Amino acid sequence: MKAIATAGWGPKTKLVLSEMPAPFSLGDEDVLVEVHAASVNPKDWKLNYHLAMAATPLGTRRLPPLFGDDLAGVVVDKGTRVQGLDVGDEVYGMDMRLRTASLAEQAVINQQRVAKKPKSLSFTEAASLPLAALTALQGLRKGGAEQGKTVLIIGASGGVGSLAVQIAKYLGMQVTGVCSTRNLEFVKQLGADAVIDYTQGDYRKSAGAFDIVYDVTSYETPLTCKVLLGENGHFISTGGQGLSMVATPLYRLLGKKANSVVVESYREDLGYLTELVELGALHPVIDSVYSLVDSDAAYARNRSGRCRGKVVIEIRS
Incomplete structure (x- = not known):
């Protein structure tokens, strides 16, 4: 073959x-x-x-x-x-x-x-x-996603991020996406309530605090995003490269709310994604x-x- x-x-x-x-x-x-x-x-x-x-x-x-x-x-x-x-x-x-x-x-x-x-x-x-949508879904679950919570998605225009925005909105969350200038309208169209242009300076100083910070780029760590986390805020990372591979699990060992997503592929979760697609909530x-x-x-x-x-x-x- x-x-x-x-x-x-x-x-x-x-x-x-x-x-x-x-x-x-x-x-x-x-x-x-x-x-x-x-x-x-x-x-x-x-x-x-x-x-x-x-x-x-x-x-x-x-x-x-x-x-x-x-x-x-x-x-x-x-x-x-x-x-x-x-x-x-x-x-x-x-x-x-x-x-x-x-x-x-x-x-x-x-x-x-x-x-x-x-x-x-x-x-x-x-x-x-499969991999991107399962990463989005399981990462949000690890962060305790639920209706009314706020989530900041860093890398909102990429493969995982674009799906995480849609799933978070379906769950009833207030979604803020971080992306480049050219993708601002695109992320809004996905359903984000607000978007932040990371090319315009250090957005951490003014973005506010969130219940969940989901970094799908793997470039951030719990420490670099500390000011973005509200009280009992949860940092989630895809954890595939850089300092995030080490910093996120170490931060968790200190008793802080931080997780790296280790994706598991289950027929049940794929079935859930199918439901979202057929409902028109995920594309x-x-x-x-x-x-x-x-x-x-x-x-x-x-x-x-x-x-x-x-x-x-x-x-x-």
Whole structure:
């Protein structure tokens, strides 16, 4: 089958279209999915970079060669203990093993990590949701999101941020989004009650205090956002890079309300996202769409930090 594989490590990693063996190990609780679309997430290239940098000369630098986490496609085979999914079902999801290996014509995924896709969405739209939307949902839950609370979302125009704004509004929260000048109107259209342009100076001095500060950029820490946290305020970070990887868990150890989001993919949460989509409360935001052969360019777009929503790769048109 055609699949995207890695060539090289760290910041010089290249993604190349290769011929790979089709998945052959189908567990009793797995489904085999004919992949129609997959989306790009920073997790993949950050993982490749950080593990390469941490590897010792005597250590091994082994990762599964295939890339991709999110997928949307059609079930073409299933294990003997799979329930609630049948051959021919249109599904979407992701696996929290090291990688789903979704940038391929076929992928194997556990039944609990995949759900029937929203009928109103195309495969391309559905593929953009799993990791980003689950991160948005589970991060807000960790912060104690509920009706009437205030939340500041730092990075509100990106893949996770654009979905977090929508979910927070559905939960009845007062939402303030932080973004660049060019994205102010876009974040307002997503439903934000207020927007802050971070290019106009240090907004921490005047933004006020919030019940939840959700940093989806991973650049901030509980200390840099201390003045933004109200009494009993909760700092949440995607925690994927920089000082946030260390500072957030250390801050929590001191008894403060701070968490990093460790995303779990469950069929139940995917089902909840489907409900929001069908209610019209959540819609994917697609920055750009690439073909499988152009996957390296798709990841370059993601690394640019200029994405408005998600970058998607179509395996089948």
